[in-house]
Amino acid sequence: MVAASGSSRDGWSSRSAFILAAVGSAVGLGNMWRFPAEAGANGGGAFVLFYIFCVLLIGLPILLSETLIGRYGQASAPESVRKVAEDSGKSKHWDILASFGVLGAFLVLSFYCVVGGWVLYYIGVFAQDLLATGITGGAFEGRPSGDIEALLPDLFGNAGLMVGLHVLFIAITFYFVARGVSSGIEWVATWLMPAFFALFLAITIYGAFTGAFSEAVSYLFTFDASKLTGAVMLAAVGQAFFSLSLGVAGMMTYGAYVGRNVNLAGTSGIIAGADTAVALLAGLCIFPIVFAAGLEPNGGPGLMFQTLPIGFQSMPVGSLVGLLFFVMVFFAALTSSVSLMEAPTAWLKGKANLARPAATLIVTIAALLLGILAALSFNTMADFQPFGFIPLFEGQGMFDVLDTVTSKILMPIGAILTALFVGWIAERRLIDAENGLTGGLEKFWLFLVRWLCPLALIIILIVGIFPSILGE
Numbered sequence: 001m002v003a004a005s006g007s008s009r010d011g012w013s014s015r016s017a018f019i020l021a022a023v024g025s026a027v028g029l030g031n032m033w034r035f036p037a038e039a040g041a042n043g044g045g046a047f048v049l050f051y052i053f054c055v056l057l058i059g060l061p062i063l064l065s066e067t068l069i070g071r072y073g074q075a076s077a078p079e080s081v082r083k084v085a086e087d088s089g090k091s092k093h094w095d096i097l098a099s100f101g102v103l104g105a106f107l108v109l110s111f112y113c114v115v116g117g118w119v120l121y122y123i124g125v126f127a128q129d130l131l132a133t134g135i136t137g138g139a140f141e142g143r144p145s146g147d148i149e150a151l152l153p154d155l156f157g158n159a160g161l162m163v164g165l166h167v168l169f170i171a172i173t174f175y176f177v178a179r180g181v182s183s184g185i186e187w188v189a190t191w192l193m194p195a196f197f198a199l200f201l202a203i204t205i206y207g208a209f210t211g212a213f214s215e216a217v218s219y220l221f222t223f224d225a226s227k228l229t230g231a232v233m234l235a236a237v238g239q240a241f242f243s244l245s246l247g248v249a250g251m252m253t254y255g256a257y258v259g260r261n262v263n264l265a266g267t268s269g270i271i272a273g274a275d276t277a278v279a280l281l282a283g284l285c286i287f288p289i290v291f292a293a294g295l296e297p298n299g300g301p302g303l304m305f306q307t308l309p310i311g312f313q314s315m316p317v318g319s320l321v322g323l324l325f326f327v328m329v330f331f332a333a334l335t336s337s338v339s340l341m342e343a344p345t346a347w348l349k350g351k352a353n354l355a356r357p358a359a360t361l362i363v364t365i366a367a368l369l370l371g372i373l374a375a376l377s378f379n380t381m382a383d384f385q386p387f388g389f390i391p392l393f394e395g396q397g398m399f400d401v402l403d404t405v406t407s408k409i410l411m412p413i414g415a416i417l418t419a420l421f422v423g424w425i426a427e428r429r430l431i432d433a434e435n436g437l438t439g440g441l442e443k444f445w446l447f448l449v450r451w452l453c454p455l456a457l458i459i460i461l462i463v464g465i466f467p468s469i470l471g472e
């Protein structure tokens with residue numbers, strides 16, 4: 001099939017465009033919002049250090065595997081896997097691994113845009129505050145910090161607003177994906193990612209000089225082996241995949257748009273390094289404020305939306321910093337949501353032979369509807385807990401179910417299959433030509449994808465999902 005090599009073949013215009021887009025996909029709400037929340041909920045240091053271990057020894061080799069499959073296939077994720085399989089003389093049904101991935105990306109997209117909607121709301125609130133109180137004062141100057149904390153529960157309680165914001169965020173994502181790879185997705189990444197990094201650096205440096213910095217450092221980096229339970233390990237590996245956009249066909253899809261001259265191993269290192277640095281810095285930005293304010297670090301979705309803004313209250317130009325912070329998070333979220341939408345869009349476009357805007361529209365409407373269920377699980381549908389009878393999903397509404405299913409089940413399974421596929425199924429000749437590695441490093445990478453990644457992931461899945469096996 002030559003579907004991918006038609007006149008309208010998609011592609012990045014340069015190596016740096018690919019790096020920006022892939023870093024844009026990786027860096028997002030996963031770093032700024034989900035990482036601190038998960039670190040707090042899973043006890044800090046043990047989680048964080050295991051997370052770093054997962055990024056280096058599991059995430060990075062899988063990231064290279066995914067981009068490599070994409071570039072070899074030059075098509076949607078399932079088509080690329082099929083091409084690698086067929087050219088290796090193996091069953092084309094291996095494409096199931098990417099089909100699951102496409103489904104996973106779609107599921108993440110649906111609840112990701114709900115959180116994207118919260119970010120839009122905060123931009124509105126902080127912009128209003130800036131206009132009302134002027135640039136010199138702190139955010140919500142002269143008002144109790146309870147007013148800031150109340151923003152999130154108030155939003156959650158307003159079903160109509162939650163749905164409206166979700167629709168707005170997904171509509172913005174639709175606009176850029178429908179425009180295509182180089183004029184839409186690449187445009188977002190090349191303008192918004194540098195803006196993100198500039199703002200992020202300024203806010204982190206500022207944060208390092210205020211707040212309880214050393215307490216935060218010891219909370220995040222002190223390893224206490226007794227806290228490393230099966231559940232914490234599964235949470236950490238899930239966070240590593242979520243943050244690196246792995247196991248859901250996203251990086252395979254982006255890899256398909258990369259030119260032959262790009263060294264995939266080197267760029268994978270840059271992507272993983274940038275992503276991890278942003279997550280750790282986000283932690284170092286948020287936790288000092290938590291401790292300085294005498295709050296509990298036990299995580300949950302409120303850290304970025306409630307605790308951090310309290311820090312903006314005591315800053316001299318806090319309302320401006322608050323506004324800039326949420327604008328920056330919006331940029332990061334948008335460059336990720338476009339990649340989440342691109343994976344199912346590329347698949348549908350190839351599968352049904354549709355024009356890009358039509359394929360994008362269908363994906364958008366489907367994710368929009370599912371996302372509405374996720375948005376309503378914070379209010380009118382809070383009691384709808386369809387999988388509550390399974391311990392892993394205990395007490396979870398639709399939003400949490402979608403998050404758990406993707407990060408703790410689909411992403412690890414997608415990664416196991418990818419590792420097995422690249423390590424054992426695909427022909428070496430073909431892999432060697434794509435991976436950009438030589439000598440000992442190449443052997444080490446092969447060892448990781450053949451042995452360490454699948455085995456470690458299988459063990460983590462087992463001890464994480466069935467903690468009772470360990471008697472926890």
Ligand code: PHE
Pocket residue numbers: 025026027028029030031105108241242243244245246248250336337339340
């Ligand atoms: N990595 C993105 C983030 O951290 C989320 C994402 C997951 C994007 C999977 C694409 C695929 O926000």
